[in-house]
Amino acid sequence: MGKLFSKTYLALRQEILSGKLASGKSLIEQTLADRFEVSRTPIREAIRQLQREGLVESNRGGGLRVTVVTIADAIHLYDCRLGLEQVAAMGACENATAAQLEDLQDCLAQANLSDPTDPSMRSPNNVDELENRLRIDQSFHRLLADSSGNPQLADLLEQVFSKMALLRLTTTYQNPDVLEIWAEHEQIVAAIVQRDSQAAAIAVRNHLVASKMRVVQALQGLKTEASLQGIALF
Amino acid sequence: MGKLFSKTYLALRQEILSGKLASGKSLIEQTLADRFEVSRTPIREAIRQLQREGLVESNRGGGLRVTVVTIADAIHLYDCRLGLEQVAAMGACENATAAQLEDLQDCLAQANLSDPTDPSMRSPNNVDELENRLRIDQSFHRLLADSSGNPQLADLLEQVFSKMALLRLTTTYQNPDVLEIWAEHEQIVAAIVQRDSQAAAIAVRNHLVASKMRVVQALQGLKTEASLQGIALF
DNA sequence: CGTATACTCAATGTATACAATTTTTCTCGC
DNA sequence: GCGAGAAAAATTGTATACATTGAGTATACG
Known part of the structure; x- marks a missing residue:
């Protein structure tokens, strides 16, 4: 079949x-x-x-x-997310079902599970653990998109996520600190649970602006590192 | 070839x-x-x-x-635009070239050309004239997207516009007042020319919220009208 | 009379042959 | 040696035949 x-x-x-x-x-x-x-x-x-x-x-x-994702593309993709996910969060405040709220909270719980204050876990050199966290992060944002009750929006975001996934292939392994994100995620969920769309939008905005900065720094680090070795990354 | x-x-x-x-x-x-x-x-x-x-x-x-575009889809698509075009406008404030600013202003000029205070022009029964205005409107928003300097964003918006074009097939002819938009467009351009990204974002937001309302009202009018005739539109 | 099974047909999925086009490589003349 | 131009190869575009699938229909049987 x-x-x-x-x-x-x-x-x-x-x-x-x-x-x-x-x-x-x-x-x-x-x-x-x-x-x-x-x-x-x-x-x-x-x-x-x-x-x-x-x-x-x-x-x-x-x-x-x-598809080739350059540094410029990365920035541009984050800006797209910034626009779309704020709308998604506001939509989620209005439309998220009880089940979806639970899923979001489960996502947080799963993340905390592997993120105690243990400093050795904060920047794991363990690749599996990193990949696991990435997966959870993606789930979180996908869940957020779905919770908006706006399939068109979810569709567009899915495209953005695909390209970002390509990007992460080069980035995240080099930059485990990207995973400071969970405190920010908690704020987003808290706002959605309270159905406070202004707070949710702001929380998303903060999260994405910070993430963008983290990734861009990581990428520029990579870039100079690569150019020292004469490698053309972008 | x-x-x-x-x-x-x-x-x-x-x-x-x-x-x-x-x-x-x-x-x-x-x-x-x-x-x-x-x-x-x-x-x-x-x-x-x-x-x-x-x-x-x-x-x-x-x-x-x-593709079938329902009333719900129309609302959802406007929300997508709301997110994306605000980002586009802010990007345009930073990145629009002189040529692009001119193009935007030309667009306004073209619209005003066919929109004097003559009340007979305000709601033209002339289909060609309507189509012309629609074309100009689309150009305007496409130009805005391009001016952002963010090709990813322009891409996503292009998809949204395509579906909206399908929608307009059923809507706009019935609702010429949708073309109140030009005053709102002028505000957007004014903000971009002054490179005031906050003002630009707000102007875009106002414009799209208003447009969304106008279209939804028109669609709901169509819907009841159609259901009176026993036609299943959506 | 209703239902289940087999049949028929319409539509898409797949393989393959061939055409058109583009890119590469080779050779020839300078 | 090197550039122009022709032969060769590689790649994609197009047509077509055949396979598979699924939906609808007829028919035979309970």
Whole structure:
């Protein structure tokens, strides 16, 4: 029952999100078809879907490639989130169901579980632990988007998140402090629970402005580091 | 040099935006292929692109159709714009080039040209004139998005605009007063010219909140009107 | 008469062959 | 050696045939 294109879509997506297919890598239909042992047709369909999600973009001069996210893009994406997630938070104050509020709180609980005041956990060198936290963070923001009761909004945010996921591939491992976020998340949830949309919007704004700053700093750190080694990152 | 799929894409897009292919109409590859006298392959490519733009969506139960925009969707889309365009306006205050500022002002001038205090022009029964104003309005908002210097943002807004264009097919002709907007547009431009991002954000907010209200009222008018006639609009 | 099963048909999914186009590489003349 | 131009290869675009799936219909059986 599993359509071939959806299998290859999932596989490709996984490879992109895991970095196995690096940012900027150009996608050749025949090559992929050979690798996945299907014809070009399902590959094309899979690529189209990835294009819709923003994980694949067209190379200048024709051809497709895995989307490249530059520092400038990162900033721009954060600004998009800033606009959209404030609206989402206000929507959530009006429309979040009891179940959704619980889910949000569960998310916080899960995060706290792995984030005691133990300083060794604050900046874990453990990659699994980091990935786990990232997953929870993504869940949180996705949950927030869904709670807004605005599917159009959730859709747009999903696209932004996809591209940010690409970004994190290069960033977060280098910058565990990005995970100061949980106190900020708690403020957001608190405001939503109280159905205080002004406070929620402000909390989201604070969170995203701070996150943006953290990430940009991390990226610029990476950049100078890379340029010292003569690596062209962006 | 014109690839077939781009021709059929343009044709299909035109038909959708002009209403010739009505909202909700389901798209059958073979049928379209016959009509445009090409094979199914370019049709599929064209449809995928339209899907990316949000003009085509998947029907529950499989199959694709021209996107249906309900009243709820209209509200949701306005909320998305509210978030995104405020950010756009603030970005424009920082990044708009002299040329872009001029373009924005030209846009206003063009609108005023066809909007003297002549009351007969205020609610033109002239369809061409209405379409012209709509075009100018779209240009204005697109220009605003571009002036932000944030391509990601412009991209997201473009998607929103596409769906709104579908909406206007049913709405605006019935509701010429929607075009009270120009005074509001002037405030936006004034703020951007002065590089006052707070004022710009507020002006955008005012404009979109008002527009949203106008459109929702118009839609609800349509709805009751239609239900009186036993027509299921949404 | 109702229901379940098999059939039919319409639509999409997949493979493949071929065309058109673009890019690369090779060679020839300078 | 190097640039122009032609041959070759690689890549995407298009057509078409066939497979699969799913929805609807007819039919046979209880």
